[in-house]
Amino acid sequence: MAGQSQREPQRPGAADPPWVRRALIAIALVFLALFLFVPVIAVFAEALRKGIGAYFAAIADPEARAAIRLTLMTAAIAVPLNVTFGVGASWAIARFDFAGKQTLLTLIDIPFSVSPVISGMLFVLLLGVRAPLGALLADHGIRVIFAEPGIVLATIFVTFPLAARELIPIMQAVGSEEEEAAMVLGASGWQMFFRVTIPNVKWGLLYGLVLCNARAMGEFGAVSVVSGHIRGQTNTMPLYIEILYNDYQFAAAFAVSSILTLLAIATLIAKRFLQRRAVPAKLEKHDDLAVKVAA
Amino acid sequence: MSIELRNISKKFGDFVAVDNLSLHVETGELVALLGLSGSGKTTLLRIIAGLETPDAGEVLFGGEDASDVSIRERKVGFVFQHYALFRHMTVFENVAFGLRVMPRRARPAEAIIARRVHELLKLVQLDFLADRYPSQLSGGQRQRVALARTLAVEPKVLLLDEPFGALDAKVRQELRRWLRRLHDEIKITSVFVTHDQEEALELANRIVVMSQGRIEQIGTAEEVYHHPANAFVYNFLGNVNLFHGRIEDGRVFIGDTAVELDNTHAHAHPQTGKAVLYVRPHLLEIVMQPNGKQTFAATVKSINPAGPQVKVELVAEWGDMVQVEIDHERYQALHLEPGAKVFLRPKEQQLFVYQI
Numbered sequence: 001m002a003g004q005s006q007r008e009p010q011r012p013g014a015a016d017p018p019w020v021r022r023a024l025i026a027i028a029l030v031f032l033a034l035f036l037f038v039p040v041i042a043v044f045a046e047a048l049r050k051g052i053g054a055y056f057a058a059i060a061d062p063e064a065r066a067a068i069r070l071t072l073m074t075a076a077i078a079v080p081l082n083v084t085f086g087v088g089a090s091w092a093i094a095r096f097d098f099a100g101k102q103t104l105l106t107l108i109d110i111p112f113s114v115s116p117v118i119s120g121m122l123f124v125l126l127l128g129v130r131a132p133l134g135a136l137l138a139d140h141g142i143r144v145i146f147a148e149p150g151i152v153l154a155t156i157f158v159t160f161p162l163a164a165r166e167l168i169p170i171m172q173a174v175g176s177e178e179e180e181a182a183m184v185l186g187a188s189g190w191q192m193f194f195r196v197t198i199p200n201v202k203w204g205l206l207y208g209l210v211l212c213n214a215r216a217m218g219e220f221g222a223v224s225v226v227s228g229h230i231r232g233q234t235n236t237m238p239l240y241i242e243i244l245y246n247d248y249q250f251a252a253a254f255a256v257s258s259i260l261t262l263l264a265i266a267t268l269i270a271k272r273f274l275q276r277r278a279v280p281a282k283l284e285k286h287d288d289l290a291v292k293v294a295a
Numbered sequence: 296m297s298i299e300l301r302n303i304s305k306k307f308g309d310f311v312a313v314d315n316l317s318l319h320v321e322t323g324e325l326v327a328l329l330g331l332s333g334s335g336k337t338t339l340l341r342i343i344a345g346l347e348t349p350d351a352g353e354v355l356f357g358g359e360d361a362s363d364v365s366i367r368e369r370k371v372g373f374v375f376q377h378y379a380l381f382r383h384m385t386v387f388e389n390v391a392f393g394l395r396v397m398p399r400r401a402r403p404a405e406a407i408i409a410r411r412v413h414e415l416l417k418l419v420q421l422d423f424l425a426d427r428y429p430s431q432l433s434g435g436q437r438q439r440v441a442l443a444r445t446l447a448v449e450p451k452v453l454l455l456d457e458p459f460g461a462l463d464a465k466v467r468q469e470l471r472r473w474l475r476r477l478h479d480e481i482k483i484t485s486v487f488v489t490h491d492q493e494e495a496l497e498l499a500n501r502i503v504v505m506s507q508g509r510i511e512q513i514g515t516a517e518e519v520y521h522h523p524a525n526a527f528v529y530n531f532l533g534n535v536n537l538f539h540g541r542i543e544d545g546r547v548f549i550g551d552t553a554v555e556l557d558n559t560h561a562h563a564h565p566q567t568g569k570a571v572l573y574v575r576p577h578l579l580e581i582v583m584q585p586n587g588k589q590t591f592a593a594t595v596k597s598i599n600p601a602g603p604q605v606k607v608e609l610v611a612e613w614g615d616m617v618q619v620e621i622d623h624e625r626y627q628a629l630h631l632e633p634g635a636k637v638f639l640r641p642k643e644q645q646l647f648v649y650q651i
Contacts, residue, residue, distance in 0.1 A: 177379035180346055183366045184373040185393035185448055195396070199383040 043261055046254035058252035059259060066232045067240035068259060070148065074236060075216040078155045082212050086163025087205070091197065094171035111160045119157050120225025123150055146228030151236060154222040159215045163208035170204040210271050214264055296357040296451040296484055297322045298343060303352035305338055312338040313349070314508035323482045327489055327499035329531075335508035336488045340454050343486065344373045356452065372450030376457040378437040380429040386440050387425040390415055393448035415443040435466040455487035459494065471498055492532050496520060504528050529573050536579065536617050538572040547572055550613050552591040576620040577604065580640045581629060590638040593617055595631055607631065609639070
């Protein structure tokens, strides 16, 4: 893969002159450095400014640990739920024509088009103690707003379209012929689903999973409205970082930020690893083919 | 296993795809469903497979009603026009799929699966490609893998949807012959859909000519080609020239040219009125001299001498384009040039007249 840029282009007539190629690559790299690498490095530099001891103290703080736990828990609930929904919805939309299909497509997009703050407000209005439904739940001892369930609900809401939106075009492009072939060959519904449908959309699924996870961990607006900012109880990592920042505890704020950044990087590494494993071993010998499959 | 269709109907919205159609396919037969796109042939094939449910009518396999039998239990093999190979599996895994998804107690051991897959790949002459992925194969190879995959589950009925439609002419010819041989060997009841009349005529024991969801004619290649049941079938099987004329006292007139009707396929004994006359290009003769009322004048427009017959395009005296095919010897003798004035004479014995 690394050797690709040095290789002669396949159609010399269509190739750009070398200086154009070099200039384009240079522009891309400078841009990446300025907008991606520098900020990421800055996060770690700021976090470690007061020394490694202060860094670990900031993370070991009970409130910080509670925030990390809450964020991980929220993602652990929201991501599988939304990926499951995304697979189901995209399958239904790609395979069947039914009344209200366009409406469903529009509904899926609502969390994208509405500001996250409004999404949060919506849950407060619906499930707050002053609303009938919220009062009913409160009577049974269930607290949603200003508690963990509200945070999970708000996160599910804002990450709702990510997996589905990723999968719908792929499902439509793949078509249903292979699924029909599987059925005619005697596969049951589940066998067809796990042996044909899912493998055919696995890259989209993986990408949807990564996007969904990133957003679930990083969501601020909607969660901020429903959380109530109770330290050590209803603060997720982004909320906690903001509180630290507003308290002028910059080193601690960046320390927690660095954990969030590491989680994001870990997600990407996990995706890369899964991709590698899923690329058939036979193809890995031919690097460019493997890249094509991975793409 | 025989297939019996009884009064099958299927609509998609307002579009009638299959219209009260009945058909019987004998055990071991190779039947072609021939028709234009939109004639309902693919829908009919999918109904037999169980991929579509008919609005009305019954499908019987070996005399037993299959209406309530699910797709996976029908034991049909279905070959898709665009192969529908599993793109994320090797050729080997594609062929093994039907065996691997069998219920555990019926599923063969891994060694038996491997042997069976290699046998089938040898049968389709692709054993050396077992480790490849579908995207690395040519169209003809993919279609043969699709066939091997279908045969792996030992279907009782083989259904093929435009099996060679997406291939180039040379490969199509080859695969056609290969499928014919395969059918002679394994004698599996087969139905294939095609819009290519040549393919149907060459391959099938019997041909079902379809139009607008109905059967126009069922018969052997000989029957449908030489004894077409109606104008549609005649028109569909091969090139035709179409002339508007009139019938008077058992004679057909195209312009001033009279054609005796004695030996024509004049249906319903037309008496008097307007008529459409269909004449195949090779049933028109080019002569240099008029012959009373049996010929009409035409001007040569273009000549295509490539191929077993010379194709001549002419303009008739009343302005219609006419296509004529003559053999090379006749072409040499006539010294035809574009712009030449000639006369055309229908060879009377094989005309097709349709009264309107």
